[in-house]
Amino acid sequence: MYNFEFEKPETVADAVAALAPEDAQALGGGQTLIPTLKQRLASPTTLVSLKGIAEMQGVCKGDDGSICIGGATNHATVAAEAGDYPALAETAAHIGDPAVRNRGTIGGSLANNDPSACYPAAALASGATIVTNSREIAADDYFQGMFTTALEDGEIVTEVRFPVPEKANYQKFVQPASRFALVGVFVAKYSDGVRVAITGASNDGVFRWAEAEAALTANFAPEALDGLSLSGDDMISDLHGTGAYRAHLCNVITKRAVTAAA
């Protein structure tokens, strides 16, 4: 780890100001950033912790019934307090291990957009709104490829709003070593249709499976996915599975999510 300055502002405004210098870096729970720093793969001049900002903490219910989660809320809190959206609470309850869940934050996860992380699938399948210090971004516009998002430099995820679906479920088939998602599928059924988001599989990061959504909107049952398949060509191929294997799992795991949700 290289030396850096450390700031812990108490308001979003102060955090934005602290992040103005080019080499300043926001720090959520540090579950990705701290290991990166320890390996000397990043060298920010200033780390700006978002953990001291009260307005970015906690779970509440919006006027429209959506679940609103402060950007600096850790996974354990979401697991415990987002019971009005059970599939979301369950997703949070199975991220990493207890240490990760008590440090890692939803804002940090979404800002990092790891291609195997769980929250991007939940946010994209839920059609969540990513609220930042300066604007609101629809999930469909937010995720732009692995480790890439619509966030500008210094922009902070202050809140995430999840419309609560009629039915939903997240199924994660884990990579044996890291236990990140080898393929993770979040299925959410809303009155106006079904959304399916898949993490872990694609070289482009989290994505929606349009054909599956159409089929499930017509018939929310696992059989609706019979015969549907994704190409493995653009899927991640590594030590833990080929693209073809991941493409196959997308179908299997989506069916399981639908079964569990139905």
Place this chain on the structure above:
Amino acid sequence: MPKDGGIGASSKRREDVRFLTGVGNYTDDINIHGQAYVFFLRSDMAHGTINSVDTSAAAGMPGVVQIFTGADFEAVGSIPCGWQVTDKHGEVMQEPRHPVLAHGKVRHVGEPIAAVVAETLEQARDAAEAIELDISELPAVVDMKEALKDGAAKVHDDLNNNLCYDWGFVEENKAATDAAFEAAAHVTTLELVNNRLVANPMEPRVAVGEYARGTDEHTLYTTSQNPHVIRLLMGAFVLGIPEHKLRVVAPDVGGGFGTKIFHYQEEAFCTFAAKACNRPVKWTSSRSEAFVSDAHGRDHVTKIELALDGDNNFTALRTETYANMGAYLSTFAPSVPTWLHGTLMAGNYKTPLIYVNVKAVFTNTVPVDAYRGAGRPEATFQLERVVDKAARELGVDPVALRRQNFITEFPYATPVAVEYDTGDYHATMDKLESMIDRDGFAARRAESEKNGKLRGLGVNCYIEACGIAPSNLVGQLGARAGLYESATVRVNATGGLVVMTGSHSHGQGHETSFAQVVAEMIGIDENMVEIVHGDTSKVPMGMGTYGSRSLAVGGSAMVRATEKIINKAKKIASHLLEASEGDIELKDGAFSVAGTDKSVAWGDVTLAAYVPHNYPLEDIEPGLEETAFYDPSNFTYPSGAYACEVEVDPETGKVTIERFAAADDFGNIVNPMIVTGQVHGGLAQGIGQALLENCSYDENGQLLSASYMDYAMPRADDLPMFDVDHSCQTPCTHNPLGVKGCGEAGAIGSPPSVVNAVVDALQSAGKDVTHIDMPLSPDRVWAAMQ
């Protein structure tokens, strides 16, 4: 009735008090006044020519004490190899120089090129980043068969090629073995990989070097399984320090699994640098460094053939194995695929003819050496897989085929040069069958199928050879070391004992089980016996702990030393009791005169030894301290039968272990609880190899599984509750305790039954799958089913 102390009691591990309450004394806990820290700049390239290492900018960085490169070690010896194998033509193996710091070339990712000693670790790291390396990349040699082709890049330019040796065993049997294959009614052939593993002990390696200028004495604190071996190898062959000026201490060590047997460059460096810098020098491996600098395990590619006659009797066995040595020869690397592997190929079976060929190959990868089981898991895996495959090809019950070919008469001389003293393979198989409810398997399979899962049952046997011995034999086989063990028993005046043993405990619980043995012999409370190990300044020359040898060899030395103590104490007692020595009996901590009520307590005798007022000074010396060295006359041969029941999810390929049973014969048992724990740990590692662990290099020699993000260690929830039994006991005939050793059995015996079970599950669904290479990760199982 369970005993509450002594041999056979499940005494609680006394060392756990300090381990579990955070007051152990591990090497990284040792901090010496004035200590500096070393950071090793390691190669990120698998193979390259070093054109220059420019340290000029780094040398001026804050906190830098001194920077070392390969040139600083030109006058220093090569890291030695402790075993010389002679090949099938009678030629000795090719043995390359192994420098402390890379010089001329880098040969694997992780090889240290330069070392920065600085006031703090961060300063050392900062300075290391300022070192300018000019290295020309060379083609990497990774695949063993490619490495042996004409024109392949050479790992070592001064060797003829990348072949370390081409070993044939037993060469005289080759023609007869080949003839038996010609005459066979059935031949089963299997090609397989024994996957490369990273040992991953919980505690990474650490070394602290210290030099006392006033007395010219060196001390090395290190995470070692055998401090005396390190003292000899490093002192005599690398640094030229006589043993009376070199102390090696291996304090509490957090797991070794083989990878802490070996002498590593970092130990030599810290010892050397402590004198050069006149500062204590400390190195603590990061987990990332451990992946690319701890010796790896396994990595064999094998073709095995089994010949059977028309009655399904095994008539011959033939194997060809490529064994990866990595870039250099680690301490015992050459012995693993040869004498620890070829000699085990008979397994539990009376196969009359066996021929084993092993080609050991240099590659641009981390050196490979012994890892829990060391050669014996590789032998067991291929043998038990090919027997299972044969049973399936012949349509016979795999258990029945094994039983039909079991060795039943002991002692038994195998065609691969070892003699099993005892064993009862039907007994362990009977026990296993009583544990696994084989009759209920069909119903369990039907239940699984109802849930869309496939269920399989796999069984295997194993035999292993522990307590490697005797020294004069292993010397003929190429060992450059003796394989005895030592013990000194020091009795204090008030009757307490300190036993200094050359065995080293790094998780095995010796401090408990060794005390049980001595306490039992004298008939005193275990708490009167203290076990000391791991410090060459306290313990007589000993060979350390590996190969499940500690109780069989180290325990035997302790028994011999304690016998000497008892003999002398009887002489003292006979004087005190005014009786003939031959009439003195020792029982429950008191000496008595046979047939009388006259007795004297243990403590009165020991006091007399040190306050010899009423004492036969004309006949015996005062004091009560004895040393014994024990050199075993044979290996010990633990054996057993294991069964694994799996469920396979045919949609994803995921394997879940539903049941696992192990019936072992370890001979006599000192502490059943510790034995059970050893088996549990071994099973976890064996199942880890079978399902999860995969040390994988790409074609450029980059380690793909270089962290826990990609290297899957077994976790508790990957494993079922184990059903473990060690009630079948055929005591070893040639050591005084009748013990055989239990440390490696689980890791040796478990992989084949896992794979056998998965193959059984897939074949139950009509899949034409006869083998899947480990680890049986979901993607591999799924791919095999397509």
